[in-house]
Amino acid sequence: MKYAIVLPDGAADEPLDVLQGQTPLEAARIPHMDAIAREGRLGRAVTVPDGYIPGTDVATLSLFGYAPDKYYSGRAPIEAAAQGLTAADDELIFRCNFVTVLDGRMKDFTAGHIAQDEADALIADLNALVAQGEPALADCKFHSGVSYRNLMIASDAASVRLKCAPPHDIPDQPAEEHMPTGAGQDRVRGIMDRARALLCEHAVNQARASAGKPPVTDIWLWGQGRPTLLEPFAERFGPRGVVITGVDIIRGLARMMGMELIEVDGATGYIDTNYAGKGAAAVDALDQYDLVVVHIEAPDEAGHLGDAGEKVTALERVDEHIVGPLLDKLRAFDAWRMLIAPDHPTPCTTTVHDATPPPFCFAGTGVSADAAGAFHERAAQAGGWLVDPGDSLMTEFFSGAMQ
Secondary structure (H helix, E strand, O other), X not given: OEEEEEEEOOEEOOOEHHHOOEOHHHHOOOHHHHHHHHHOEEEEEOOOOOOOOOOHHHHHHHHOOOOHHHHOOOHHHHHHHHOOOOOOOOOEEEEEEEEEEEOOEEEEOOOOXXXXXXXXXXXXXXXXXXXXXXXXXXXXXXXXXXXXXXXXXXXXXXXXXXXXXOHHHOOOOEHHHHOOEEEOHHHHHHHHHHHHHHHHOOHHHHHHHHOOOOOOOEEEEEEEEOOOOOOOHHHHHOOOEEEEOOOHHHHHXXXXXXXXXXXXXXXXXXXXXXXXXXXXXXXXXXXXOOEEEEEEOHHHHHHHHOOHHHHHHHHHHHHHHHHHHHHHXXXXXXXXXXXXXXXXXXXXXXXXXXXXXXXXXXXXXXXXXXXXXXXXXXXXXXXXXXXXXXXXXXXXHHHOOOO
């Protein structure tokens, strides 16, 4: 049996006036996703359990079949796994965003999708301050990630117990009202304050100003935690898999699950990602692996931008360049199954993640059709199948179990 899983991040949404009352999934021309829904099963999954902040970390962990209440320890440790980073018992790993705060408000949690060379330069200079003995940054180490998505590891942090807000959840809100709170807050706020001072007059910002780009004003520390071991995916479900993605959160999950990675040139983790390259790599991988997983960040980024048209475009490109070629390839095998599963909604109206159960669909060998006509939120709601908890969806997919 050959399997493919496509994860269009943040694809689910709400009916939008700009789309004449349709959601982006309804408005998009996605004939291949619709075919999977029509030929197989359509439902919704509770990917974000009560008490958890909706995000790719928790939701995708659920989709892969790992219950968050047992396996989730924070976003940052998952991203650290992508870089092969570990933490000692007294260390804490933080996600470290470069952000833009203007007039005291969170204006851009990506700092204008800061270029990689700019981000690397800023990380290097933060570490230079650490090496120089800067008191506020004592026992810290910064690590470059992808664009604005970076990491910081703090030592002597066993007693730190913080509540930290994801910056993408507080657009245009007063930053001060969402600063870290709890045991260790003074230390972490001090790190953020010292970084702000470095960034203020940094050459990167001078160059950005000359180019008419927004400044990188701050680092934002959040998503903290320590690593948690995951049972290997192949031991839980059987297939030996490979993952294609442009972001470290999914790379990290892949490594933690014992799955291999394929890197694709131009896979940016943004709306300009190389859709066709991802699709071609996935098709080729099916000759070698039992399972290929393709994650696409673009629909989520379009949701954060509040751009419904761009979200529709992203979904159509996923369907044309990834789902379509994979479906054609799968049909050439004697036995196959394919799953389409957004992790969570990122509504264009709010521009933040939502815990509403997103739709999914799967089809293939041994899967009976349930009469769904298309792949979108309203059809999934009407069908009535709710997978709760969401971490049981992977078992449903591999077993083909019916209600």
